[in-house]
Amino acid sequence: MITRLDSSRRRRNAVIAGLVGGAAVLAAGAAGTYSATAAPVTTPKVTVPAGFSVKVFAQAPKPLSQADDITRLGGHLFVAFQNGVGSKGEAAPNGNTKSTVVEYDLRGKAVSRWSLTGKVDGLGADSSHQRVVATVNEDGGSSLYTITPGARSSAQVKHYQYGPKPLPHGGGTDSVLERDGKLYIVASAPAPTTPGGSTYNKPALYQVKLAGKTAQWTAVAADNARATNLVTGKSETLNLSDPDSTENVPSSVPGVGGSLLLDGQGDKELVFLSSKGGQIAAHARVLHLSAQVDDSAFATSGRGALYVADSTTGNILKITGHFTKGQAFTSAGSLSTINLKTGKVSAFGTGISAPKGLLYLPNA
Numbered sequence: 001m002i003t004r005l006d007s008s009r010r011r012r013n014a015v016i017a018g019l020v021g022g023a024a025v026l027a028a029g030a031a032g033t034y035s036a037t038a039a040p041v042t043t044p045k046v047t048v049p050a051g052f053s054v055k056v057f058a059q060a061p062k063p064l065s066q067a068d069d070i071t072r073l074g075g076h077l078f079v080a081f082q083n084g085v086g087s088k089g090e091a092a093p094n095g096n097t098k099s100t101v102v103e104y105d106l107r108g109k110a111v112s113r114w115s116l117t118g119k120v121d122g123l124g125a126d127s128s129h130q131r132v133v134a135t136v137n138e139d140g141g142s143s144l145y146t147i148t149p150g151a152r153s154s155a156q157v158k159h160y161q162y163g164p165k166p167l168p169h170g171g172g173t174d175s176v177l178e179r180d181g182k183l184y185i186v187a188s189a190p191a192p193t194t195p196g197g198s199t200y201n202k203p204a205l206y207q208v209k210l211a212g213k214t215a216q217w218t219a220v221a222a223d224n225a226r227a228t229n230l231v232t233g234k235s236e237t238l239n240l241s242d243p244d245s246t247e248n249v250p251s252s253v254p255g256v257g258g259s260l261l262l263d264g265q266g267d268k269e270l271v272f273l274s275s276k277g278g279q280i281a282a283h284a285r286v287l288h289l290s291a292q293v294d295d296s297a298f299a300t301s302g303r304g305a306l307y308v309a310d311s312t313t314g315n316i317l318k319i320t321g322h323f324t325k326g327q328a329f330t331s332a333g334s335l336s337t338i339n340l341k342t343g344k345v346s347a348f349g350t351g352i353s354a355p356k357g358l359l360y361l362p363n364a
Contacts, residue, residue: 046351052321054349057307058108060314064100067309067316069123069175069295070357071132073149076111077104078132079309079316079357080120087139087189088172089118101134101147106364108316114157116145123357124176126183135173139189142172144208144215160215162208167217169202175295177246179260180278183208185215186243186262190223200224204243205262205273205280220280221262221273227286230255230272231342238286242266245295253298253326256285256340261296268292270338289338291345294331296338297358299323305364308335311354320364331355 048054058079060067066082081100084092091097099120103112118136126133131148144160167173170191177184190202203219210216223240244265249272251257259272260280270293272285297306306319306329328338335348335355 046317046349048319048321048349052319052349054317054319056108056315057318058104058110058316061102061110061113064102065314066311067314068121068311068356070307070309070316070359071123071125072359072361073125073127073130073132075106076149077106077307077316077359078102078123078125078147079104080123080134081314082119082121082311085119087119087121087137088141089137099134099136101132103149104316108318112149114147116157118143121172121188122174122176122186124178124183126178128178128181133176133178133183135176135185138172138174140172142167144173144185144210146210158213160210160213162217163214164216167203167206168219169204169223173206174244175246175263177248177260179248180275182278183210184220184246184260184280185217186246187219188243190241190243192241198239198241200239200241204240204271205246207280221271221284225271225284227271227284230285230287230340236286238264238269238271238284240264240267240269240271247296247298250298250300250326252300253328253340257326259285263293263296265292265294270296270343287340287343289343289345291332291336293336293338293345295356295358296328296330297360299325299327299329299360301325301362304360304362307357307359307361308352308355309357310352311356313353317352318364323360329358329360331358 064081069080098115101114120134121138122135124133131146134145146158169187171189174186174188185206187203193199193201200223204223205221206217207220208215225238242265245263247261249259256272259274262271268289270287274281308317332345335352336345337348
């Protein structure tokens, strides 16, 4: 069920929010369609602030489950479904060992799908090569796939191993980001400096080049990089134990515009990496947050659409309305916003049970 929440009550209990007078109530039917009838509720009630509306853009094709990362290539969206696979590629309880990447047109119709061995936790578009890049197994035993939808069927999927040496951080890989024609991969689940310790000094981010069957890596940022605190202005040493997601920050965002955002999820930090001459700079800026966050997206225009992948329901939601240019959205147990001046994380509506991948498209 989808409900619009009056702004004067947006921070109140979800039960109260659902009773706001004049709210529009719709029951989810087939993917992308609705019926204003008293049909049984099949999805959790979702609310958004006044001035916004929300609908189910697409549902997980059966039997897929656990919608996670989302990206856009050309005029289509691509969503990863993890299907119960473990973080090191362990089989799901039903024996399945493969994730599925589904391609949707902008009307929410599934047009193609690909099965990849492992748990897809990072998904990004490599627009310069017209392909989608997926990383699998964020905690260990990780590798990388590319999907080129325009290639002949037998050549659409390619599998790469990291090399020529093993990844040195001791974990897996996660988020994928294209920036200035280069690919960056997050070094997730790093091993501590000493076994059982609590300090981290391994690579936090890699640049990769794909050649043959190898994803050739170069470390470009470290877990213990020096950073300037965005609130206090003081310098500090990072200790990233949980690098997770990345995003390109639009130039319109005050203070950190044009940087590469790296999320320290378990550390409750956002790290902003600048670039010089197309290379990631060693020094960084850090914003300490009031809560752990996962994926992030920025509104790049006043009118557009925010797409949200809900892991629990498998729904891809589309939120439209009057956005504030530069506004930062995030997955934080609920769909939330981030105050980039203070680090405060605040809920944006209610009812999205497990938001994961976020994507903002202008004029959508």
